[in-house]
Amino acid sequence: MDSETRKKYILQQLDAHEKVSLTTLAKKFNVSEMTIRRDFNVLETRGMLVRKYGGAIKTEAIENLFSFNKRMETNAAQKKSICEAALAHIEDGDIIFIDCGTTLFRLAALVKNKRIRVITNSLPVISELMYSPTIKLTIIGGDIDADRQASYGAVTERVIKEFAADKAFVGADGISLSRGLSSFDEKEAMVTKTMMEQSREVYLLCDSSKIERDSYFRLAPITAVDYLITDAFNDTALAKSYQDTGLKIITGQP
Missing domain, CATH: 3.40.50.1360 (Rossmann fold)
Incomplete structure (x- = not known):
């Protein structure tokens, strides 16, 4: 799965559950935790999440992005x-x-x-x-x-x-x-x-x-x-x- 598809999935999960786990995502996509951290970094720069120990939490921007x-x-x-x-x-x-x-x-x-x-x-x-x-x-x-x-x-x-x-x-x-x-x-x-x-x-x-x-x-x-x-x-x-x-x-x- 490419990086953009991964990031989109992360945002969808944040919209649904308000937080995501670094370890769970790495296992789901069969990639390293470092790869998921890089995805987190990009999304945090865009204002779409806030990184926390072991994962990330949603920001208000996701509400506007995903729910028509x-x-x-x-x-x-x-x-x-x-x-x-x-x-x-x-x-x-x-x-x-x-x-x-x-x-x-x-x-x-x-x-x-x-x-x-x-x-x-x-x-x-x-x-x-x-x-x-x-x-x-x-x-x-x-x-x-x-x-x-x-x-x-x-x-x-x-x-x-x-x-x-x-x-x-x-x-x-x-x-x-x-x-x-x-x-x-x-x-x-x-x-x-x-x-x-x-x-x-x-x-x-x-x-x-x-x-x-x-x-x-x-x-x-x-x-x-x-x-x-x-x-x-x-x-x-x-x-x-x-x-x-x-x-x-x-x-x-x-």
Whole structure:
């Protein structure tokens, strides 16, 4: 089992049991305890666990990473205002990508009556839109991440490259002037990046808690985004610095 698969299993176990044993993991994967310690080190650097004697314990970040339903309730009012602002930029006849994630799922509920084509890798978005009489829905296949409820991988990226969309509505785990867009998950990030590359306009939907926040995997520069739609941007000097890159900032009304 490769390192990334091991680390994903460790996070799943932490989410379920709140702590994991170094010895138990080494035996399960038939690797040395030193190998598991290295996995712990990487995950601790990402903020996903805290190392303790003989194992590790979960951090709050895992709650946000693995539970779609729990994440739906995080910053719910902000996500609602963001998606309502995004809706104003979707016109009948548009071909759009909708990325995975809880904010983008809220957007799907708002576009049900639009006459548009939606291309998505998100299982919740598919479920939300599949019976809409006005939506033309295209499902992007690939490997399935049950926790993120989305497809990913080489097949997913290759299929996305066959499309040319008017707009991509995407998410990220962080955006900053120094690193641009970043993500907790490199596989998910590559899908998002490919959607952005295949679109005429890119809309990043993220709440204000993610502004000037970095995750470990760099996804794209700020210049790859046309519009940032967020719930608030109260630091006017910082907002000006973002706008100086060419980014247009839209704030929703809570």
